[in-house]
Amino acid sequence: MEEPQRARSHTVTTTASSFAENFSTSSSSFAYDREFLRTLPGLLIVAEIGLCFNGSAFILYLSAAVVDASSVSPERDSHNFNSWAASSFFAFLVTICYAGNTYFSFIAWRSRTIQ
Secondary structure: OOOOOOOOOOOOOOOOOHHHHHOOOOOHHHHHHHHHHOOHHHHHHHHHHHHHHHHHHHHHHHHHHHHHHHOOOOOOOOOOHHHHHHHHHHHHHHHHHHHHHHHHHHHHHHHHHHO
16 A cells, blocks of 8 residues: 655755865966966056056145145134144145155156066
């Protein structure tokens, strides 16, 4: 005699992912990216990104320094005069640093493109 079939319960079966087992940091796809940065086009891309970043930071800091300096009131009795003067000085100092960094990034980029 046959036994009546019971209704199957809804179970979920899980398995381990094969991706996690095959993943390693020494994969060949990562090695290509590291090698690309050592080539001339890779170095040019990195130099251009640095040049664009430094140039845009110079422009933004310059505009902030000008606005900061123009908001300083000439009254020396004011409590905020020393704070505003110091912030203006350091804003222009940071602007000069970014301008120098932009110049050196441009020189480095220019010397690589001439070769």
